[in-house]
Amino acid sequence: MSYKVAVVGATGSVGLNMLQIMHERSFPILEVIPLSSENSRGREVSFGDIDLKVIALDDYDFSDTHIALFSAGSKVSDQYGRMAAEAGCIVIDNSSFFRHDDQIPLVVPEINGNRVSDYTKKNVIANPNCTTIQIVMALKPLLSLANIKKVIVTTFQSVSGAGKEGVRELDKQMRGMLFNKEPENTIFPRQIAHNAIPCIGSINKNGFSIEEEKIMSEVNKILETQIYIEATCVRVPIFVGHCASVYVEFEEEVDLGEALEVLNEFPGIMLSENVLEYVTPIDCQGEDAVFVSRIRQHSKNTLNMWVVSDNLRKGAALNAVQIAEELVEHHI
Template identity: 50%
Template sequence: MGYRVAVVGATGNVGREMMAILAEREFPIDEIAAVASSRSQGSEVEFGDTGKMLKCQNLDNFDFTGWDIALFAAGSGPTKIHAPRAAAAGCVVIDNSSLYRMDPDVPLIVPEVNPDAIDGYTTRNIIANPNCSTAQMVVALKPLHDAAKITRVVVSTYQSVSGAGKAGMDELFEQTRAIFVNDPVVAKKFTKQIAFNVIPHIDVFLDDGFTKEEWKMVVETKKILDPKVKVQATCVRVPVFVGHSESISIEFENEISAKEAQDILREAPGIMLVDKREDGGYVTPIECAGDYATFVSRVREDPTVDNGLVLWCVSDNLRKGAALNAVQIAELLGRRHLKKG
């Protein structure tokens, strides 16, 4: 016996990835609905590689009554209107937007890190999925925090254009093509040319000079991992289609060696340690695309601080950073609360 699952925003990058992962992981489904804006009503999306085509239904008049779980990948605007409506109808919402992440009554979940927090979903019937760059980082930090207690994290991210949606991917492709054929390079989605460039600016600037993306990494890490951990982030957009990379410097309360950290990470859930100190002995975004794991490489001791480590972390942002984490939350919800049969 399975669940009735609605994927909201089914025509977007993350929505399609949710469909694919639900099928790949054989999530127990009795019925699945593809839901999108009125613009996409009637268009078809494939349910993973099953060959089953689903006609998109209009979110504006979709009735969530009788549906068990709704995976939302529709952005904050539509989510603000329709997530409470779904939750009130008895459908548990797992939301990929930033809207509910810092709501104290909504659990913010990475299943490998804070699974017990999901028990608080009943307050609003909504569960939040974290920011893509936060999700992969806390998966890498959690086992190390358990072992030696992290006090401070400094992270620089190298985030792919797919984090900005289809428009971001299209812009990188179009600008790259324009450069090769000597056409004008036009920046629409990003503030500057992204092709053959890096942009130290994701989301809007705040009064303190940090961007909202950087702020998200700080506050979400505290909510998911530990409110006492200090976090400083610099978030950069790079000309990569899929896969976020992070250089993470970590300070600990207790002593921990690089060898101990490698041994811990090698056994940690959701992590694949690839750390050979030789040419090519590390993972790059191209190699992580399409994979479930959060890859960790280049684990080394930081000689500039007491009890410090530095590591490289790479993950498919459309998967672990969004769609996979949402499906894992649904699996966790099923095991703990929505048991069938």
């Protein structure tokens, strides 16, 4: 069977990757509909060798669409995601809007693909935060060795996590500084070129940012655990690729060799077993895997590791398409 699929936010970085990945993976498409705001009406986007004209979201009727991949922000998901779901279309949403609803599954297919079946409760499946995905991919196989007591994470996140405008701001600042122009910032709270900003999103009364809260809550929902988690999220001046330094503390001793073995066998993980080898954001651009390197052990019940992934692919578009694949293969 083939499916009519809408991509909401089709002109954005993640939306374009969704179209590309569906074509790469030969998703069973009957028809694909690129949707965006009125400002993008009539623009062309590529689906393989085919150029598709973008349709304004305001004008679209979801009632005869099987699946809609949303990547246009929480406000759009609130209004149009609900509308699409109520019209009978299954929504796979990349924003944070639906993630904390207990009736809506939060899915990383390699980990909890079986939860896709819960879409029937509200016709919605939530895609996790980009950094959460790569962290849980690295944690899940380790749970087969022992219960995890504590996780301390520091992330280093690329500007593409803030969309095309974030990429443009870094590019503009770096080009301007070559000619001694004073950098202007509108997307980020401080200059991002040649800088690091230890805050992504607003900060709550407890001192944690919105991005940090997402990681701390989403990890346990996906893994169905009660791990104590602390996160520090930093925006860094690279275009694509999120990194995470992850400290894991177990309730009992864990053998380093066994940890390497279970990570190496887990689908979607690319492991560098040699502690002297490591993966950088440039290495992972355009790749689907989550790369784990620099695994080391200070004590028998702890592990440290460096986790890197292309945030536009596995961190967003690829994971959403994998959810859609799980949906059509087993559930509709």
